[in-house]
Amino acid sequence: KLMTLRKTSITLIILGFIVVSATVAFLLEPGTFGNWFNALYWVMTTMATVGYGDYFAKSDPGKVFTIFLYVFGIGLLSLVIGKVIDSLGSIQRQRGAGT
Amino acid sequence: KLMTLRKTSITLIILGFIVVSATVAFLLEPGTFGNWFNALYWVMTTMATVGYGDYFAKSDPGKVFTIFLYVFGIGLLSLVIGKVIDSLGSIQRQRGAGT
Amino acid sequence: KLMTLRKTSITLIILGFIVVSATVAFLLEPGTFGNWFNALYWVMTTMATVGYGDYFAKSDPGKVFTIFLYVFGIGLLSLVIGKVIDSLGSIQRQRGAGT
Amino acid sequence: KLMTLRKTSITLIILGFIVVSATVAFLLEPGTFGNWFNALYWVMTTMATVGYGDYFAKSDPGKVFTIFLYVFGIGLLSLVIGKVIDSLGSIQRQRGAGT
Numbered sequence: 119k120l121m122t123l124r125k126t127s128i129t130l131i132i133l134g135f136i137v138v139s140a141t142v143a144f145l146l147e148p149g150t151f152g153n154w155f156n157a158l159y160w161v162m163t164t165m166a167t168v169g170y171g172d173y174f175a176k177s178d179p180g181k182v183f184t185i186f187l188y189v190f191g192i193g194l195l196s197l198v199i200g201k202v203i204d205s206l207g208s209i210q211r212q213r214g215a216g217t
Numbered sequence: 218k219l220m221t222l223r224k225t226s227i228t229l230i231i232l233g234f235i236v237v238s239a240t241v242a243f244l245l246e247p248g249t250f251g252n253w254f255n256a257l258y259w260v261m262t263t264m265a266t267v268g269y270g271d272y273f274a275k276s277d278p279g280k281v282f283t284i285f286l287y288v289f290g291i292g293l294l295s296l297v298i299g300k301v302i303d304s305l306g307s308i309q310r311q312r313g314a315g316t
Numbered sequence: 317k318l319m320t321l322r323k324t325s326i327t328l329i330i331l332g333f334i335v336v337s338a339t340v341a342f343l344l345e346p347g348t349f350g351n352w353f354n355a356l357y358w359v360m361t362t363m364a365t366v367g368y369g370d371y372f373a374k375s376d377p378g379k380v381f382t383i384f385l386y387v388f389g390i391g392l393l394s395l396v397i398g399k400v401i402d403s404l405g406s407i408q409r410q411r412g413a414g415t
Numbered sequence: 416k417l418m419t420l421r422k423t424s425i426t427l428i429i430l431g432f433i434v435v436s437a438t439v440a441f442l443l444e445p446g447t448f449g450n451w452f453n454a455l456y457w458v459m460t461t462m463a464t465v466g467y468g469d470y471f472a473k474s475d476p477g478k479v480f481t482i483f484l485y486v487f488g489i490g491l492l493s494l495v496i497g498k499v500i501d502s503l504g505s506i507q508r509q510r511g512a513g514t
């Protein structure tokens with residue numbers, strides 16, 4: 119149960135980090151993103167290291183914030199992606215046990 | 218033999234995920250991709266986190282689906298890439314044992 | 317304490333690598349980057365494997381240096397990102413122990 | 416010594432893979448790359464998952480080859496990057512032992 123509490127708090131930290139990052143990005147460069155959802159989409163595109171180039175920071179403060187996202191955001195999203203893969207693995211193992 | 222069955226089912230899940238994702242992407246934004254193969258190419262480019270920027274979602278539903286691909290697709294393709302590397306390693310070990 | 321010394325020296329090596337790389341990139345292609353900070357931003361964008369495409373090397377020496385960054389820089393930044401994630405984990409564990 | 420032989424053969428396999436991939440890419444789309452070195456730069460940009468978008472395949476065979484690079488090339492370059500990081504670690508450990 120303590121494990122579940124910890125997992126929930128990690129999930130909340132990551133979701134909070136994403137929402138705050140999108141808001142900061144939108145406030146720093148409203149003209150670049152147009153609306154908050156596009157800033158969220160850019161934050162996710164950056165944290166996933168995909169970086170299509172449809173959105174990117176143009177001002178110096180925006181670029182500094184982008185570097186911050188590289189150092190703190192990429193690892194956070196990779197945690198989420200890793201958990202999704204682990205879940206897939208454990209679902210498979212349970213199915214295998216059931217057969 | 219059970220191991221082989223599991224590996225086959227993981228491969229089938231990932232191939233199915235890729236085919237369904239390409240189809241969903243093409244249905245969401247037919248004008249962006251032009252044809253199904255380009256949507257497949259974009260799905261693979263996204264799951265590999267390369268993101269050239271030659272194709273990217275333009276509508277809000279397309280961007281929501283892109284974020285879904287980041288969370289569920291990147292880990293799946295990294296599984297495939299990891300297996301390919303492990304196979305290379307085991308081929309090498311077998312060759313080494315044969316010498 | 318020896319561990320702390322080692323961690324400090326790894327951090328200094330990585331910071332030095334980033335500063336020198338940005339300087340080399342700016343000297344190789346001043347016209348591409350405009351100023352040193354933009355070269356730093358491009359180095360970080362490359363080491364994080366995001367690659368928006370807002371900046372990229374145009375000359376052959378610049379492209380050779382970019383390939384050098386792929387081989388030596390990507391792993392270095394992934395070390396930093398990994399440490400940040402480990403720190404988050406240990407902060408959480410300490411909090412959990414304190415509760 | 417057997418270990419050294421294996422490491423040398425892995426290095427040769429990866430270098431061979433890169434050279435052959437650049438040649439195939441250049442033969443498939445000579446107009447896209449202009450010369451062999453640009454094709455090599457694109458292969459490295461793809462295998463490192465950076466994908467600036469300055470070069471990308473435009474024909475269907477070129478896109479099929481790109482997908483092949485995602486599945487077989489990304490893992491190979493990540494092996495090289497991992498070895499570089501391990502080497503840095505072991506140099507540091509040797510220095511630490513010498514102090």
Ligand SMILES: [K+]
Binds near residue numbers: 168169266267367466
């Ligand atoms: K990328």
Ligand SMILES: [K+]
Binds near residue numbers: 367369466
């Ligand atoms: K990119």
